[in-house]
Amino acid sequence: MARHGTPTPGQAILEGIEWLKMDKAEFARRLGVSMETLEGLIAGTVEITLELASALESVTGSPAAYWRMLASKAKKNNN
Incomplete structure (x- = not known):
């Protein structure tokens, strides 16, 4: 997916999750936040x-x- 300009924080987080090849639950755990907080981010x-x-x-x-x-x-x- 082509993106122009600066990503939103949410887009950057999703790109990071994909790049790190982990699921959202693992990312939230490593970040030290709940799934609810990650979804809010x-x-x-x-x-x-x-x-x-x-x-x-x-x-x-x-x-x-x-x-x-x-x-x-x-x-x-x-x-």
Whole structure:
């Protein structure tokens, strides 16, 4: 699927899950969140806090600053 521009945090998370070849339950476990929280992150209803950005960095290898930037852009696009 071709994408233009910056992905939403949810799109980036789904891409990370696919790239890491794990299911959502394993990703949530490694992230230290519930499945409900992971689904909220994907849907954009749960904010990526500094703590979550750090956890995403630990799991995906993408810097916490990248996750915060995605969250900031998504927030601006929704306002």
